[in-house]
Amino acid sequence: MTRVPAPRLPTVSDVASVAGVSRQTVSNVLNSPDIVRPDTRGRVERAIADLGYRPHASARRLRTRKSSTIGIRLDPVQNGISGAVLDRFLHAVTEQADARDHRILLYTAAGPDDEIAQFRRLLDGADVDGFVLTSTFFDDPRTEWLIDAGADFVTFGRPWGLDDMGDPQHRWVDVDGRAGVASATDDLLAGGATHVAFLGWPEGSGAGDDRRRGWRDALGSRGALDPVSIDALDLAVEDSVPLASAAVRAVLDAGVAVDAVVCASDTLALGASVVLGSSVPVVGYDDTPVASALGLSSVEQPLVEVAGAVLSLLLDDSEPRHRLLRPRTIWR
């Protein structure tokens, strides 16, 4: 096998001369086919196919000032087990971006400031023309910077700061964790459980508080427990298996009856199930491979739909500017 000296790839001009038209007509066939007369279009398309022509991405980007590329930050793997969620989301986004003729560019960042520096780099270099942000948090400086810079972006995750929720500048997609946890709790109550505990994170995280609220909603409307008993079933620890185990063990040791446990994450669910065994139902959150491997039920985020919604908001700038999707519980 000999290495050939890379014959120059065909360009619009090559296609044009083969088809007997001008460069611009070829360009039109590619970008606005409807303004080209059908028979001309046919000839050009045949020439494109014959030559195996492909537009040169960089040349197009230089001229149009668009990169057809979306930046996404690749988070460092967390201590927990739920890292896989971002992974699945990323996969779904990449696949759907592909279908829309867009590319996904990765970057990493040590913190918000570092990430903003990356925004600048990628935007100034015309590497990307928009961002998908994940893991939003209270008063996120990143979104503010992007809005000021006039950059396109969509977040997966609501802005948890107070008044940003309705801001049309800030497009977002999120999953209704509250409704998801409420529905899972409802199902458990309907199945005969009365003492359904919640194992979540300490107050202060938007998503975590939201999920806890869902559990309280369900217990409040369907349950038959007084406020004091409810508070006794409300557990909060950092996202770690041993801490979760310890918290559950402590409650049992205190003599509190527990029929079932709903958790804010699969990590916590794993910790709970280690203590409780298979006699007490445990419901996790995120439906990670671990949950399915161990046969734990879990609330699944519709990541493929989320990805679709994110791209649609980013690229089609459709209305409405926000989308809240419902998760569903996978019972095992």
Add this chain to the structure above:
Amino acid sequence: MTRVPAPRLPTVSDVASVAGVSRQTVSNVLNSPDIVRPDTRGRVERAIADLGYRPHASARRLRTRKSSTIGIRLDPVQNGISGAVLDRFLHAVTEQADARDHRILLYTAAGPDDEIAQFRRLLDGADVDGFVLTSTFFDDPRTEWLIDAGADFVTFGRPWGLDDMGDPQHRWVDVDGRAGVASATDDLLAGGATHVAFLGWPEGSGAGDDRRRGWRDALGSRGALDPVSIDALDLAVEDSVPLASAAVRAVLDAGVAVDAVVCASDTLALGASVVLGSSVPVVGYDDTPVASALGLSSVEQPLVEVAGAVLSLLLDDSEPRHRLLRPRTIWR
């Protein structure tokens, strides 16, 4: 806050006129600083800083015919738990690529043929100038295609086909699973265990067979078992928690003594540990978050080093063209 009409970003010419030099000198300061006289360079650098100039990536790529971008396929999440490994690898690659002024572009593919179509798309469009391949397998058609196309690539994973191993056209980095498993087994033997079982995958996967070989090496050289007893301790199932549990249970039921189990993956290790509890040491492979969460020991691949080696082979085209790194066991 008012949206300003995006003032044109500064270009080399802007910098040039501010610094009182020509375009090309600015370009030289950026690309070959050593050929510019120090005082001139100083003036240009100051002008660059003052204007906040950043080279326009697409323009540069168009001219140089290099994209400074590397393509990596994002695998669909597998059934197992080990998906996180690729995730960590990806993170390490992205970070180090950044340090080398390169970007990582993602793509997905349904199978090898589809992936080859993606190669063509990305190369023809000058979107990427090289690939990092993961999950290589026997007689992988992808590497062959890339070599024929004269494209740059490095695989994370040896080519398991016979004669490709030494092919200088095919650069690869891999982790010596055989040595890793052998060393873990050795340590267990040194700790007093004699009946160390291996729980791996059915024969036919390059990496899996390699790991099994490591276990046999160790038992053969340090162990004191006859071939028949060794075979009885050699288990093979697909990568699934329940299958792993079943296999271990079957061996125990058959009355075979087991002091410890070394596994080809954390998924299998999890399955084994569910059956064996904490009395029998179980060693997994990949040191996933699950292993650390559950306190299982595991063989850890040095992914950061792998990423560094991959990029060094791809970008520096250094010698040698292959790199085999040793994993280490994390004991818990």
Add this chain to the structure above:
DNA sequence: GGGTGTGATTTGATCGATCAAATCCGTGGG
């Protein structure tokens, strides 16, 4: 002084595409 060489800098052309404006051409109206 003129010639020569070397290092630093400038000039003109080019990468491959699209934009904006000009041209072409067939139709229909006055």
Add this chain to the structure above:
DNA sequence: CCCACGGATTTGATCGATCAAATCACACCC
């Protein structure tokens, strides 16, 4: 018969950078 009109197509300029070749500046030597 001429002209205006609108759709289809072509032409010239441009995006922002780098390459290749030309020019400049200056020292050195015979």
